[in-house]
Amino acid sequence: MAHVSIPSYWKTLPQRYCLIGMKCKNxxxxxxxxxxxxxxxxxxxxxxxxxxxxxxxxxxxxxxAAGSAPPEFSEQEKLAGSFPVAIILLEEGxxxxxxxxxxxxxxxKIEAEVEAVFRKLYEEDKVxxxxxxxxxxxxxxxxxxEVPNWSKTNL
Amino acid sequence: xxxxxxxxxxxxxRYRIGKAEYVKAWGQFAAAGIEEKAVPGFDEDxxxxxxxxxxxxxxxxxxxASKLNAIYFASTSSPxxxxxxxxxxxxxxxxxxxxxxxxxxxxxxxxxxxLLMSLDFVASGRGNFALVVASDCPHADPSDFLEHPLGAGAxxxxxxxxxxxxxxxxxxxxxIEALGERFRKKGEKSIETLGIPAxxxxxxxxxxxxxxxxxxxxxxxxxxxxxxxxxxxxxxRLPSRIARKTGFEETQFIPSMIVTQVGDAGAASPLIGLAxxxxxxxxGQKVLTTSYGAGAGSDAVSIDVNEEIIKRKVAVPSTKxxxxxxxxxxxxxxxxxxxxx
Amino acid sequence: xxxxxxxxxxQTRFGNLIDKKAEELFAEAFLEALNDVDKGxxxxxxxxxxxxxxxxxxxQLGNFSSLMTDYLGLTGASALRIENAxxxxxxxxxxxxxxxxxGVCDVALAGGEEKMNDTPRNRLRYWLGISGDMxxxxxxxxxxxxxxxxxAIRHMHEYGTKREHLAMVSVKNHKNGAYNPKAHLQRxxxxxxxxxxxxxxYPLTLFDCCPISDGASATIVCRADxxxxxxxxxxxxxxxxxxxxxxxxxQRNDVTSISSSVIAAKRAYKMASVKPEDIDVAEVHDCFTxxxxxxxxxxxxxxxxxxxxxxxxxxxxxxxxxxxxxxxGLKSKGHPVGATGTGQIYxxxxxxxxxxxxxxxxxxxxxxxxxxxxxxxxxxxxxxILKR
Numbered sequence: 001m002a003h004v005s006i007p008s009y010w011k012t013l014p015q016r017y018c019l020i021g022m023k024c025k026n027x028x029x030x031x032x033x034x035x036x037x038x039x040x041x042x043x044x045x046x047x048x049x050x051x052x053x054x055x056x057x058x059x060x061x062x063x064x065a066a067g068s069a070p071p072e073f074s075e076q077e078k079l080a081g082s083f084p085v086a087i088i089l090l091e092e093g094x095x096x097x098x099x100x101x102x103x104x105x106x107x108x109k110i111e112a113e114v115e116a117v118f119r120k121l122y123e124e125d126k127v128x129x130x131x132x133x134x135x136x137x138x139x140x141x142x143x144x145x146e147v148p149n150w151s152k153t154n155l
Numbered sequence: 156x157x158x159x160x161x162x163x164x165x166x167x168x169r170y171r172i173g174k175a176e177y178v179k180a181w182g183q184f185a186a187a188g189i190e191e192k193a194v195p196g197f198d199e200d201x202x203x204x205x206x207x208x209x210x211x212x213x214x215x216x217x218x219x220a221s222k223l224n225a226i227y228f229a230s231t232s233s234p235x236x237x238x239x240x241x242x243x244x245x246x247x248x249x250x251x252x253x254x255x256x257x258x259x260x261x262x263x264x265x266x267x268x269x270l271l272m273s274l275d276f277v278a279s280g281r282g283n284f285a286l287v288v289a290s291d292c293p294h295a296d297p298s299d300f301l302e303h304p305l306g307a308g309a310x311x312x313x314x315x316x317x318x319x320x321x322x323x324x325x326x327x328x329x330x331i332e333a334l335g336e337r338f339r340k341k342g343e344k345s346i347e348t349l350g351i352p353a354x355x356x357x358x359x360x361x362x363x364x365x366x367x368x369x370x371x372x373x374x375x376x377x378x379x380x381x382x383x384x385x386x387x388x389x390x391x392r393l394p395s396r397i398a399r400k401t402g403f404e405e406t407q408f409i410p411s412m413i414v415t416q417v418g419d420a421g422a423a424s425p426l427i428g429l430a431x432x433x434x435x436x437x438x439g440q441k442v443l444t445t446s447y448g449a450g451a452g453s454d455a456v457s458i459d460v461n462e463e464i465i466k467r468k469v470a471v472p473s474t475k476x477x478x479x480x481x482x483x484x485x486x487x488x489x490x491x492x493x494x495x496x
Numbered sequence: 497x498x499x500x501x502x503x504x505x506x507q508t509r510f511g512n513l514i515d516k517k518a519e520e521l522f523a524e525a526f527l528e529a530l531n532d533v534d535k536g537x538x539x540x541x542x543x544x545x546x547x548x549x550x551x552x553x554x555x556q557l558g559n560f561s562s563l564m565t566d567y568l569g570l571t572g573a574s575a576l577r578i579e580n581a582x583x584x585x586x587x588x589x590x591x592x593x594x595x596x597x598x599g600v601c602d603v604a605l606a607g608g609e610e611k612m613n614d615t616p617r618n619r620l621r622y623w624l625g626i627s628g629d630m631x632x633x634x635x636x637x638x639x640x641x642x643x644x645x646x647x648a649i650r651h652m653h654e655y656g657t658k659r660e661h662l663a664m665v666s667v668k669n670h671k672n673g674a675y676n677p678k679a680h681l682q683r684x685x686x687x688x689x690x691x692x693x694x695x696x697x698y699p700l701t702l703f704d705c706c707p708i709s710d711g712a713s714a715t716i717v718c719r720a721d722x723x724x725x726x727x728x729x730x731x732x733x734x735x736x737x738x739x740x741x742x743x744x745x746x747q748r749n750d751v752t753s754i755s756s757s758v759i760a761a762k763r764a765y766k767m768a769s770v771k772p773e774d775i776d777v778a779e780v781h782d783c784f785t786x787x788x789x790x791x792x793x794x795x796x797x798x799x800x801x802x803x804x805x806x807x808x809x810x811x812x813x814x815x816x817x818x819x820x821x822x823x824x825g826l827k828s829k830g831h832p833v834g835a836t837g838t839g840q841i842y843x844x845x846x847x848x849x850x851x852x853x854x855x856x857x858x859x860x861x862x863x864x865x866x867x868x869x870x871x872x873x874x875x876x877x878x879x880x881i882l883k884r
Contacts, residue, residue: 004631012631017247033632039747051249060653060751062645063698064637070625071618073637079197079491082695085637087646087746097636097746101198102169104482109655118206118247119198121635128234130243131635133198138480 003072009129016131019054019116021092022047032094053091054116056134061086061100061108070123084108088134101131107136158277159319159461161284165430166204166309167417167477170194176486177303186304188391192418194484195292195307195472197492201230202240204309205290206247212286212311214249215471220248222308224282225255227273229289231264231421233258236341244288247433256390263337264448265289265422266310267326267456272315274323283375291421295345297495302345303336304390306418308477309433310426321433321442321463326459327370333358337449359387359447360400366453367401367445374457378402379441381457382440385428387447388414410435416478422448429458499653499720500596501730502882504532507842510711510830511680512613512678518555519567521712522547522609525835526568529607529714533726537716543601545575546591546706548584548608549834552623553615566654570605579834581627582783584608585713586837586869586878592717593733593880602722607714608839610832620708627872629744643745643873647695651752652699655801657789659699663690664807665785666703666827668822672814673824675854680709680830704785707803709830713839731845734770734864737763741874752801754787754874757794758843761868761879765796768864768881772796775818775881776862777847782825791868792820795879819859822847840867840882848884 012033012145014020024047029040031047038045066081078085084100087110100108101119114134121131166366173191177184186192195204205228213220226248228241233409241256259265266289273285290309295302314323335349336358346356363386371377378384384407387392394408411428413420420427425446432442490496506528508521516524529786530537547564550639556563561575578588585608592606625642651657667687673679690703739759742748748755765771771829772795780795782788787797789803797818798806807814823829823843826836843852844865852858863884870877 004635008631013246017243018248018249037775057849060646060650062642062649062700063695064639064642065695065697068621068639068641068696069637070634070639071622072635074618076197079494083637085642085646087751095746097633097638097744099198099637102196113368117203119196120200121198128200128202129635130202130247 005125006127014049017118019052019132020049021052021094023050027099030092030094032096056088056114057089058108058110058112058114059087059089059095060110072124076122086134088114101133102135113137156316157319157322158274158316159314159322160458161313161315161317161319161488162212163215163310163312163430163433163476164208164215164471165255165477166211167193167428168195168199168204168209168307169480169482170196171481171483172486172489173483176458176489177288180486184303185300186330186390186418188415189304190415191303191420192306193308193420194489194492195433200234201232201292201309204292204307205244205288205311206288208309208311209244209248209286209288211471212288212313216313218284218313218315220250222284223250223254223286225273225276225285226250226258227259227285227287228267228344228420229234229259229269229287230291231260231263231265232292232294233260241461262448262450262452263421264446264452264454266426267444267446267454270312270314270426271326271454271456273312279316285315287312287314289423289426291423293346293419293421294493295347297490299345301348304414304419306420308413308417308423308427310423310430314427318463320461322459322461324459325370325374326454326457327366327368327373327374328453329365329369330452331358331362331365333451356396356456358451359393360397361450362453363387363397363445363447366455367443370455370457380441381407383410383432383436383442384408385411385425385432385442385444387445388412388424388428389419391415413474413478427474433460433464434473434475438462438464497597498599500593500717500733501720501723502715502717502733502841503537503723503726503730503843504529504716505714505845506532507678507713507839507843508711509678510709510832510835510839513710514613516710518609518611519564521611522607522711522714523567524713525607525714526605527578529716533716534728535726537603537726539570541603542570542605542716543573544592544595544604545570545573546578546588546604546606547575548578548586548588548837549610550579550581550584552610552612552833555611567827580876581871582831582833583869583871583878584783585838585875586867586880587839587876588740589715589838589841589880590736590738590878592715593736596717596719603716603718605714605716606838607712608835608837609712610834611710612708612832613710627875629754633744633746639697640873641697641700642783644786645700646745647751647790648699651786651790654752655804659691659803660687661789661804661807662699662704662785663687663854665782665788666690668807668813669782669821669825669827672822672857673828675857676824676829677853678743679824679828680707681828700784700786704827706783706831709832709833711830711832711839713835713842715838715841729849731848732883733880734883735764735766735768736879737761737767738876738878739763740876743875752790753794754790754870754877756874756877757791757868759881760877761795764879764881770881771862774864775866776864777819777822777844777859778866778868779843780820780824780825780868782821782827783831784841785827787870788820788825793867795868814857814859822857822859837867837869837878840869844882848882
């Protein structure tokens with residue numbers, strides 16, 4: 001049974017835990033996920049880490065029906081049934097794919113504003129794999145402004 | 156420049172289960188004074204809750220994670236019995252690699268232990284900024300009444316040098332060897348109790364009374380010198396019982412009560428209660444935060460609120476915001492996502 | 497460069513063929529292709545063998561081609577297993593055509609085979625996911641249907657395509673497949689039934705997804721100038737083209753189009769010196785209903801975004817302007833992953849020769865046909881243009 005090995009998963013933790021994109025020093029394109037050859041200028045480049053804000057909008061989505069998810073998510077399916085997965089267009093202009101969590105059915109629409117949250121993705125061989133999901137941005141009742149985004153913490 | 160609380164934040168999961176669901180299932184809700192409690196989602200645990208509370212705290216304090224020198228995590232429900240989850244939190248916050256980390260576990264006193272430790276860390280000069288996050292979702296067997304009040308939540312504090320919104324003046328502590336009132340043997344998933352409520356309550360009251368007395372004696376203060384007191388809130392009635400025996404009034408502890416809506420959030424409860432108080436506190440007011448950990452121990456921490464508290468009302472969700480963001484679930488759903496069936 | 501002709505084609509029934517081993521299936525298709533060479537051919541004339549197989553379920557993953565040549569009595573030929581997910585045998589065909597074009601051989605065999613139904617359903621989920629982005633899409637819980645669902649939702653948002661349009665693809669292809677004795681599913685269906693069937697990945701229902709099939713197909717190709725030695729009805733490979741796209745759908749600039757299809761088709765049209773409107777019949781890759789609608793646009797059968805309209809107007813029915821998937825497509829004919837590509841060649845060759853078994857599936861006067869075979873969510877695509 002193939003799977004993403006721990007060393008492979010570990011290599012991507014900066015992306016999975018804290019949305020670090022790699023900015024190409026040649027052309028300025030943010031490569032996410034990280035790669036050797038810049039996707040834009042197609043040259044082996046040097047990259048500078050850049051933390052993405054975690055804010056974005058739903059670009060497209062689907063709801064994966066319970067019973068069909070990849071094997072890593074069979075536990076989740078049992079607990080929580082079918083779940084939405086979306087392509088999110090991040091503020092920085094690039095796209096990411098992730099589950100949507102803490103949502104109501106009406107939150108699933110294109111252009112809906114979402115923000116990254118740190119959650120459990122799945123467990124394999126008793127090791128918990130954490131990563132990012134996205135949840136709908138909500139206006140807080142007591143404040144006139146929205147929940148602050150990630151980027152303010154770790155510039 | 157002084158050392159104290161530069162900022163804080165909480166996280167309470169949005170899912171709630173109400174008293175009525177338990178009554179339907181069990182004929183009663185054995186959680187005195189609790190209306191409803193918070194439930195972590197299927198993809199949440201004490202680590203994920205800690206990350207969000209920590210981000211709120213760092214935002215509130217306007218301290219970048221790259222400045223942290225220590226990260227302390229406190230919980231009785233870490234997903235690992237052995238693995239540093241403060242490391243996971245450090246990575247998620249993108250703290251620098253060279254930080255001091257520690258996981259405080261084993262009792263619901265862990266939150267205040269970690270808070271005091273972070274103060275000592277900065278005061279000793281070993282570092283400038285420390286993050287302490289208490290995050291908990293205690294677990295018991297669903298057929299045990301002990302399970303009924305158990306909830307979930309997290310609170311984080313950034314302690315460091317600067318213009319703090321609140322300063323930690325002093326603390327008192329106490330310990331009593333106590334057997335069987337709340338415990339979880341190694342390898343067990345659920346907390347247990349010998350089931351002698353009067354015995355349990357006596358121990359809690361005596362231990363807290365002792366730590367409070369230690370502090371008051373040290374500081375030459377009376378209970379009425381404090382505007383607010385955060386008391387152990389394992390259920391909704393306990394704080395008033397402890398208050399009566401320690402000389403505090405309802406007006407002092409009511410503002411810190413979160414258990415009625417969140418349930419027993421273990422090691423996080425004292426710190427969430429403190430956060431709720433600080434959300435409303437005015438400069439010059441004094442807060443006494445107490446904790447209790449089974450086995451047993453208690454901390455009593457005296458906190459002075461400074462001028463800075465007014466200036467720092469930045470765009471971070473308050474305790475009230477999290478308390479009012481709720482989605483109710485039924486008992487079956489609860490059992491499923493808490494992996495009890 | 498030599499021109500290439502198809503001199504024989506064969507295909508097994510596609511379906512749940514539990515009692516046949518992989519090599520038996522391929523042998524069946526091969527023997528039919530051999531038999532289809534109406535003036536006869538000696539097996540020893542086949543010098544190059546290319547068999548598409550994506551390895552679902554494991555099995556003979558190493559030296560698969562040697563297992564096949566052994567079973568077929570082709571030991572001694574140069575043989576290769578080709579894997580490009582669902583486009584494996586389309587690319588096997590391409591390899592065979594290139595081998596003959598290059599002059600390195602006169603006759604080559606291309607084909608494909610897949611057994612999917614002897615893998616337990618829960619393990620099958622894993623195998624269905626290996627052709628996509630393993631790290632990011634899969635670990636976000638994405639499934640193969642889910643990736644196409646994302647394309648559908650976006651297509652619906654940008655162009656007003658409706659769930660009903662998706663269902664129409666299914667209805668049309670089931671209608672065609674009902675008259676294909678080799679189809680996996682030979683039963684017509686209705687729009688209502690498709691819309692009401694269980695959701696797999698919103699908005700795609702069970703009836704928007706192709707079935708899990710076993711099967712094999714084979715094509716024998718040779719130098720065009722030698723074709724008449726073997727058959728009076730050769731079908732010529734007028735053009736071909738292939739391309740790749742970003743593996744992960746979320747990395748693509750436009751998720752309502754599969755750029756590997758667009759580029760592969762452009763290359764094929766150029767080589768064949770034809771335009772999309774010259775195509776008389778096509779077999780396109782409808783692994784999911786949305787994929788067929790997107791294919792109409794990618795292949796230039798209609799402007800971008802107008803795929804739903806083309807369908808609504810009935811233009812892609814048999815008898816319409818551009819009949820698509822007269823075999824029933826992947827939706828009804830079935831999709832044994834490795835065998836689909838040369839299965840499409842089988843259908844188009846028969847359409848161009850006028851030798852389709854059931855006459856109500858026969859497109860009349862088809863001169864130029866097109867096959868469109870895509871791997872996974874579009875990571876690879878190969879297009880062939882055939883002429884009679």
